[in-house]
Amino acid sequence: MKIQAPRGTRDFYPAQMAWRNHLLDAWRRVSVRHGFEQVDGPIFEKLELYEVKSGPGIVSELFSFRRDQGSTDFAIRPEFTPTLARMVADKANALPKPIKWFCTPNLCRAERPQRGRLREFLQWNADILGLDSPTADAECILVALDLVREMGLGPEHVRVKISHRDTVRHILTRLGVPEEKLTDAFELLDRRDKLDAEAFQQGAARLGLDVHAVERFDQTCRMRYQVGGGLKSMKSALGDSADLSDLEALDEQLKAFGIAEWCEYDLGIVRGLAYYTGTVFELHEATGVERALAGGGRYDNLIELFGGPPTPAIGFGMGDVVLTNVLHDKGLIPDDVMPRPDVYLIAASETGAGQVPCIAAHLRMAGLHARFSYKSTRNVGRLLKDAAASRARYAVIVGDGVMGKMLVDCKDMDNGDQQQVHLDDLAERIRG
Amino acid sequence: MKIQAPRGTRDFYPAQMAWRNHLLDAWRRVSVRHGFEQVDGPIFEKLELYEVKSGPGIVSELFSFRRDQGSTDFAIRPEFTPTLARMVADKANALPKPIKWFCTPNLCRAERPQRGRLREFLQWNADILGLDSPTADAECILVALDLVREMGLGPEHVRVKISHRDTVRHILTRLGVPEEKLTDAFELLDRRDKLDAEAFQQGAARLGLDVHAVERFDQTCRMRYQVGGGLKSMKSALGDSADLSDLEALDEQLKAFGIAEWCEYDLGIVRGLAYYTGTVFELHEATGVERALAGGGRYDNLIELFGGPPTPAIGFGMGDVVLTNVLHDKGLIPDDVMPRPDVYLIAASETGAGQVPCIAAHLRMAGLHARFSYKSTRNVGRLLKDAAASRARYAVIVGDGVMGKMLVDCKDMDNGDQQQVHLDDLAERIRG
Numbered sequence: 001m002k003i004q005a006p007r008g009t010r011d012f013y014p015a016q017m018a019w020r021n022h023l024l025d026a027w028r029r030v031s032v033r034h035g036f037e038q039v040d041g042p043i044f045e046k047l048e049l050y051e052v053k054s055g056p057g058i059v060s061e062l063f064s065f066r067r068d069q070g071s072t073d074f075a076i077r078p079e080f081t082p083t084l085a086r087m088v089a090d091k092a093n094a095l096p097k098p099i100k101w102f103c104t105p106n107l108c109r110a111e112r113p114q115r116g117r118l119r120e121f122l123q124w125n126a127d128i129l130g131l132d133s134p135t136a137d138a139e140c141i142l143v144a145l146d147l148v149r150e151m152g153l154g155p156e157h158v159r160v161k162i163s164h165r166d167t168v169r170h171i172l173t174r175l176g177v178p179e180e181k182l183t184d185a186f187e188l189l190d191r192r193d194k195l196d197a198e199a200f201q202q203g204a205a206r207l208g209l210d211v212h213a214v215e216r217f218d219q220t221c222r223m224r225y226q227v228g229g230g231l232k233s234m235k236s237a238l239g240d241s242a243d244l245s246d247l248e249a250l251d252e253q254l255k256a257f258g259i260a261e262w263c264e265y266d267l268g269i270v271r272g273l274a275y276y277t278g279t280v281f282e283l284h285e286a287t288g289v290e291r292a293l294a295g296g297g298r299y300d301n302l303i304e305l306f307g308g309p310p311t312p313a314i315g316f317g318m319g320d321v322v323l324t325n326v327l328h329d330k331g332l333i334p335d336d337v338m339p340r341p342d343v344y345l346i347a348a349s350e351t352g353a354g355q356v357p358c359i360a361a362h363l364r365m366a367g368l369h370a371r372f373s374y375k376s377t378r379n380v381g382r383l384l385k386d387a388a389a390s391r392a393r394y395a396v397i398v399g400d401g402v403m404g405k406m407l408v409d410c411k412d413m414d415n416g417d418q419q420q421v422h423l424d425d426l427a428e429r430i431r432g
Numbered sequence: 433m434k435i436q437a438p439r440g441t442r443d444f445y446p447a448q449m450a451w452r453n454h455l456l457d458a459w460r461r462v463s464v465r466h467g468f469e470q471v472d473g474p475i476f477e478k479l480e481l482y483e484v485k486s487g488p489g490i491v492s493e494l495f496s497f498r499r500d501q502g503s504t505d506f507a508i509r510p511e512f513t514p515t516l517a518r519m520v521a522d523k524a525n526a527l528p529k530p531i532k533w534f535c536t537p538n539l540c541r542a543e544r545p546q547r548g549r550l551r552e553f554l555q556w557n558a559d560i561l562g563l564d565s566p567t568a569d570a571e572c573i574l575v576a577l578d579l580v581r582e583m584g585l586g587p588e589h590v591r592v593k594i595s596h597r598d599t600v601r602h603i604l605t606r607l608g609v610p611e612e613k614l615t616d617a618f619e620l621l622d623r624r625d626k627l628d629a630e631a632f633q634q635g636a637a638r639l640g641l642d643v644h645a646v647e648r649f650d651q652t653c654r655m656r657y658q659v660g661g662g663l664k665s666m667k668s669a670l671g672d673s674a675d676l677s678d679l680e681a682l683d684e685q686l687k688a689f690g691i692a693e694w695c696e697y698d699l700g701i702v703r704g705l706a707y708y709t710g711t712v713f714e715l716h717e718a719t720g721v722e723r724a725l726a727g728g729g730r731y732d733n734l735i736e737l738f739g740g741p742p743t744p745a746i747g748f749g750m751g752d753v754v755l756t757n758v759l760h761d762k763g764l765i766p767d768d769v770m771p772r773p774d775v776y777l778i779a780a781s782e783t784g785a786g787q788v789p790c791i792a793a794h795l796r797m798a799g800l801h802a803r804f805s806y807k808s809t810r811n812v813g814r815l816l817k818d819a820a821a822s823r824a825r826y827a828v829i830v831g832d833g834v835m836g837k838m839l840v841d842c843k844d845m846d847n848g849d850q851q852q853v854h855l856d857d858l859a860e861r862i863r864g
Contacts, residue, residue: 002739003481003518006506009474011519014533017470021460028453032771033796035803038449042441042552043475043508043538044495049435063476063506065497067542074438074495076475076508086435087443098806101446106475110499120474131806135789146797256789307434339464357567357688364465365578371467374530374563 008119014338020122022337023320024104026150027124031102034143036126039101041083047073049082052305053275063108076108079317080125081302088129089308097130116291116322127315129303134246136314137279137298138253144283144294144316145259151323152332158293161266162227162250162281168270170242171220175213189270192221221268227251228260246278275299279314285326293326294318343430344392345372346383352398353378359398359423366427388413394430440551446770452554454769455752456536458582459556463534466575468558471533473515479505481514484737485707495540508540511749512557513734520561521740529562548723548754559747561735566678568746569711569730570685576715576726576748577691583755584764590725593698594659594682594713600702602674603652607645621702624653653700659683660692678710707731711746717758725758726750775862776824777804778815780831787834791855798859820845826862
C-alpha cells in the first residue's frame with residue numbers, strides 16, 4: 001500500500017537536500033563568523049512552555065499530544081524562542097554575557113499550508129542576550145543582511161524595515177487609542193496588508209478611531225524614512241513629544257556597521273507578537289509581494305517571564321521557505337549544489353575488477369570522495385560516460401597493469417588529460 | 433515560572449552543540465566520500481506508516497497525536513526506514529540504481545530513558561537499494577567502520593558481528609523449532625543477553641525445545657568465526673546441509689575492502705525486527721558492555737510492502753548516544769571542538785572604538801570569524817585577556833592610528849608577534 005507524506009511537509013530527495021544543506025551551511029557559516037554560538041533543544045516541549053509566552057490561544061496552532069499516563073501535555077516546537085528563554089533562564093548566572101546564540105531548528109505549525117508557509121519548515125534564529133545596547137540591535141540586523149548578501153541579494157533586492165514599539169505606541173496614543181486597546185491596535189497594524197480598506201477601517205473604528213484619525217493612522221503606516229538622515233523628518237512629522245532616542249542610537253550603529261543603505265524606518269512594521277518591547281524589524285524582498293524574509297525585535301521581559309533574571313534580549317527568525325522562493329524567483333539558486341566526486345573507479349578487466357574495492361576503500365579512508373561502477377561490463381568507453389555523468393573530477397581505469405606494476409590510468413575529466421599513475425601516488429594526484 | 437525540558441530529551445548549549453556538530457559533520461563527510469547522497473523527510477508521519485512496517489504494537493512506543501478534525505493520526509518519527517521506504521516506493525522508477533542514501537535524523541521514542549537510550553536522539557542511517565549483491569552488504573559495513581575509524585576507534589575497540597537470517601533459520605529448524613515459531617525464536621535469540629539462564633530456558637521450552645536442544649542452541653549462539661577463514665569451521669559445525677553461499681560471497685567482499693580484521697560471524701546476532709531477510713550485523717564496542725553502536729541488515733521485502741516494486745535493500749542505523757558514551761569512556765572526545773575566532777578586535781581609544789564596528793563588519797563579510805569587545809573599557813591589557821579567553825588567532829588593537837593612516841596593531845595570539853598593519857591588508861594578513 002502507498003502512504004502519502006503528511007500535507008504541508010516535505011520529502012528531501014538528494015537534490016532538495018543538497019539545497020537545504022547549502023542553506024543550513026550558509027546560516028551556520030555566517031552566524032559563526034559574526035561570533036554567534038550554535039544551540040538547540042528538544043523537538044517537543046511541555047505545552048505550558050508555549051502557553052506561558054503566547055497564552056492558551058496558541059494551542060490550536062500546535063501539534064500537541066499527551067504522554068506519561070496522561071499527566072503531561074507536550075507539543076512539537078512551533079518556534080525556538082521559548083526553548084531559548086527556558087535554557088537561558090535555567091543557566092542564567094553561569095552563562096558569560098553577552099550571550100550570542102544561533103540555531104537552525106525545524107519547526108511545526110498546524111496551519112493551512114500555502115505559498116511561503118508550510119506545516120514543517122526550517123528557521124534560522126540569532127539572538128543577543130544580556131546586552132542592553134543598540135549595538136546588539138544593529139548586530140542582529142548585520143548578521144541577517146550578511147546572510148542574504150552571501151546568497152547573492154543586494155540592497156536593491158532586500159529592504160530592512162525598522163520600527164520601534166514606543167514610537168508606534170506614541171502615535172496611537174496621540175490619535176486617541178486608549179491604553180487598554182494598544183495591543184489590539186498593534187495586531188490591527190500588523191494585519192494591515194492582509195485586510196482590505198473597509199476591514200481595516202472597521203477594525204480602527206472598534207479601537208475608537210474616527211475616519212480622520214484612521215486616515216492619519218494609515219498615512220503614518222505608509223511613511224518611509226531612510227536610515228542615516230531620515231529621523232529628522234520623522235521627528236518633525238511626529239512632533240517634539242515623540243522620543244526617538246532609541247532609534248537615533250540605532251541609526252548611529254547601523255551607519256557604523258556600514259549597512260544603512262539596506263535599512264529604512266517603516267512604522268507599519270509592528271510584529272503581532274505581544275512580547276516585543278523596543279526595536280522591531282523585518283527583512284522584505286523589495287517589491288513587497290512575498291511574506292517577510294525575516295522578522296524580529298527586542299524582547300526585554302521574556303527571560304524574566306520564564307523564571308530567569310531581568311535580561312535584555314533581541315533576536316530574529318528567518319525561515320527557509322520564503323527565502324528559497326525569493327532566491328528561486330531571482331535565479332539565485334545555484335544549478336548544482338550536490339557534492340562532486342573526486343574520483344570514479346572503472347574496471348577494465350577482471351583482474352582490475354578484483355582490485356577496485358580495495359582501491360576505493362583506500363581512497364575513501366584517505367578522505368577522498370570515491371565512487372566505483374557496480375556494473376559487470378568492462379567496456380571502458382561506456383563506463384567513462386557513467387563517470388562523466390557522476391561529475392567526478394577524475395576517472396581511474398583499473399586494468400591488468402594494477403597487478404605487479406601497481407599502475408592505473410588516471411583521466412582528468414575536466415581537460416581529458418590521461419596519465420599512468422602508481423597506486424601509491426594516486427591519492428596525492430587526485431588531491432591535486 | 434521555571435519549566436523543565438521533557439525528560440529523556442537534551443538541551444544543546446554551545447559546548448554540547450559543538451560536539452553534536454562534530455559528529456554530524458563526520459557522519460556527513462564519511463557518507464559523502466563513500467558515494468551516499470543525503471535525504472530527509474518530515475519529523476512526523478501518518479501513524480499507519482509505522483503500523484504497516486511494525487504492526488499495531490508499535491503505537492505504545494510512539495509520540496502520536498490526532499489532527500485535521502480528528503480524521504488522521506500522526507506520530508513523531510521513531511525511525512527513518514519507513515520514511516525512506518515511502519520515498520523510494522513513491523519515485524521508484526525515476527531513481528537511478530543503486531540508490532545510495534544516508535540521513536542523520538532526530539528520532540523520538542516514548543521509552544523509559546536509561547543509559548544509552550533517550551527519548552530523543554540522532555541516528556545516522558546509510559542504505560543501498562536496488563543492488564542485489566554482497567558488495568552492497570560489505571559497503572554498508574565499510575562506511576560504518578570508516579566512521580568509527582575517523583572517530584579514533586580501531587579493530588581492537590570495535591567488532592562487527594555478522595549473521596544471516598537463513599543460517600539461523602537453518603539451525604533453529606534442525607533443532608526442531610517449527611516454521612510457525614521461527615519469529616518467536618528470533619525474538620528470543622535477540623533478547624538472549626537481557627535474559628537470565630532460567631528465563632532463556634523457559635522461552636526455549638515454549639518453542640518446543642528440550643534441555644539438550646537448548647544447550648546446543650545456546651552453544652551455537654556463543655560461537656565466533658573470524659571473517660576470512662572462519663567459514664570452513666562454521667560449515668563443519670553446522671553440517672553440510674547449511675547453505676553458507678551468501679556469507680561466503682560477503683566474506684570475499686569484506687576481504688576485498690580490506691576490513692576483514694574488524695569482522696566476525698556471531699550467529700547470536702539476529703536483530704529482533706521481523707523485516708530482515710538476509711545478512712544482519714551489529715557494531716559493538718569490543719568489551720560488549722554497551723548497547724550496540726550500530727545495527728542493520730538486508731530487508732529485501734520492505735519497498736514492496738510500501739507499494740513499490742520488488743527492491744533489494746540493505747542498511748544500518750548508528751545512534752549518537754552509545755557512540756558518544758563509548759568515545760567518552762575511551763577519552764576520544766576532543767577537548768574543544770568549538771569554532772576558533774580568527775580575530776578579536778579591541779578599541780584602545782574612543783577614536784578606535786568608533787571604527788571597530790566598521791572593521792568587524794568588513795572582516796566578517798570577507799569570510800573571517802571576527803569578534804569584538806562589548807566593554808567600554810579601553811584598558812588594552814585587560815581586553816587582550818578577553819581576546820585570549822576567546823581563543824582568537826589574532827587580536828587587532830584599534831587606536832588613534834586608524835584615522836588618516838589607517839593603521840592597526842595586529843597581534844598573533846599563538847606566538848605573541850605584533851605588527852602594524854594597514855586596514856586594506858588586514859583580512860589578507862589574518863587569512864595567512
